[in-house]
Amino acid sequence: MSITLAGARIVTPEGVHGGWLTIEDGRITHVGQGSAPGPGHDLSGRYVVPGFVDIHNHGGAGGSFPTGDPDEAVRIAALHARHGTTTLMASLVTAAPDDLARATAALADLCENGLLAGIHFEGPYISLARCGAHDPALLRDPSPRELTDLLKAGRGHVRMLTIAAELPGALDTIREAVANNVIAALGHSDATYEQTLAGIDAGGSVATHLYNAMPPLHHRAPGPIAALLEDDRVTIELINDGVHLHPAMMRLAYDVAGPGRTALITDAMAAAGMGDGVYRLGPMEVNVADGVARLAEGGSIAGSTLTMDVAFRRSVQDVGLSLSEAAEIASLTPARVLGLADLLGSVSVGKQADLVVLTGDLEVCGVMKRGSWIVEPS
Structure with a gap:
């Protein structure tokens, strides 16, 4: 199953950029800037940070x-x-x-x-x-x-x-x-x-x-x-x-x-x-x-x-x-x-899709672990 998160402000080690990401089989497969290439879950400008x-x-x-x-x-x-x-x-x-x-x-x-x-x-x-x-x-x-x-x-x-x-x-x-x-x-x-x-x-x-x-x-x-x-x-x-x-x-x-x-x-x-x-x-x-x-x-x-x-x-x-x-x-x-930095810890291609969605006030409104929502953002 493929999931696209669009309209996000993605927090990476290099900085914050507006963009999108895709997830397949519990892993991040793409991280892009600007508009997503297809339909997805629109996060309306909310932040995405690593779990x-x-x-x-x-x-x-x-x-x-x-x-x-x-x-x-x-x-x-x-x-x-x-x-x-x-x-x-x-x-x-x-x-x-x-x-x-x-x-x-x-x-x-x-x-x-x-x-x-x-x-x-x-x-x-x-x-x-x-x-x-x-x-x-x-x-x-x-x-x-x-x-x-x-x-x-x-x-x-x-x-x-x-x-x-x-x-x-x-x-x-x-x-x-x-x-x-x-x-x-x-x-x-x-x-x-x-x-x-x-x-x-x-x-x-x-x-x-x-x-x-x-x-x-x-x-x-x-x-x-x-x-x-x-x-x-x-x-x-x-x-x-x-x-x-x-x-x-x-x-x-x-x-x-x-x-x-x-x-x-x-x-x-x-x-x-x-x-x-x-x-x-x-x-x-x-x-x-x-x-x-x-x-x-x-x-x-x-x-x-x-x-x-x-x-x-x-x-x-x-x-x-x-x-x-x-x-x-x-x-x-x-x-x-923990010796797990190759697997998790940043919003990066190839890493496990452990993600937190935050409002502009940095309140949690969504949590994903291994590509499945624990808390699904509305």
Whole structure:
């Protein structure tokens, strides 16, 4: 079946142009400028951007990936898909070894059927001083042996591990992760600048939500932020919800790292797409008030209620990025992190037809995945 989208403002890495595109068998086959050569779905000047790729997401729609419940996972993915996220990685939190293995095995089934793009372990190998919304009683030193057992439970679908580089055994565990094609992400860390560099040299290539859950920049003790920002081997995650980061700090990170090393994430938890109330993130109780999630005990920020369309829109309207720049950090760069940039992440011929249609105000009015509408624009 062939689909033509006409009358669009197509956002590509090179810029925005008025034109059309055709889709066959779930792939983009043509991208043209001006009037379409034949009849098609007229988008009346609305924007077309690549489907969003979220590599750090704990939940939404009242559900939480750390439970390992398949029905909750399906509900979470559906909620974020309606907001434009067509590629989604499930993030777990610190848990006991058996609980982590059980959730991993359950989510691996959903990776195999294509619902999820992989599994991310955020914890348990993180700093007590910077553990945020993780249960401090369940933290433990990095263990290559335990990681190997967890990877077996994931059956090849564990894609990322967040780890604090300063912990005993961290560097060996980073090397073990990378040797098994698992992305080592540095974060939830109290590391020095030098310890962070050692983590990067060992194979760390992502900064887990830069700025958050790590020491702030200091002119005599630059810490992990400076090390992660300045190293071209590292892609930085940013939570652009107006709570985790001031727009000026996002601009600062973007100006240093550029679009090729910057990836928007949501770090969403169960309350995304829901109202205020009491929720859980792993074993921890979370209160959500005015859309901000905080631990019931202690008040630490506990993930977000963000969706990727909001992060994209804020990047343009509040941070000042162009549409092409925002599309790159919401789609192409995170796709590159996952090794999927040849398949998705931009509106390009030959790529999977994962697309988001946006109004002039950058509100989602259509979502397509693999050439089929999830939300069909009127």
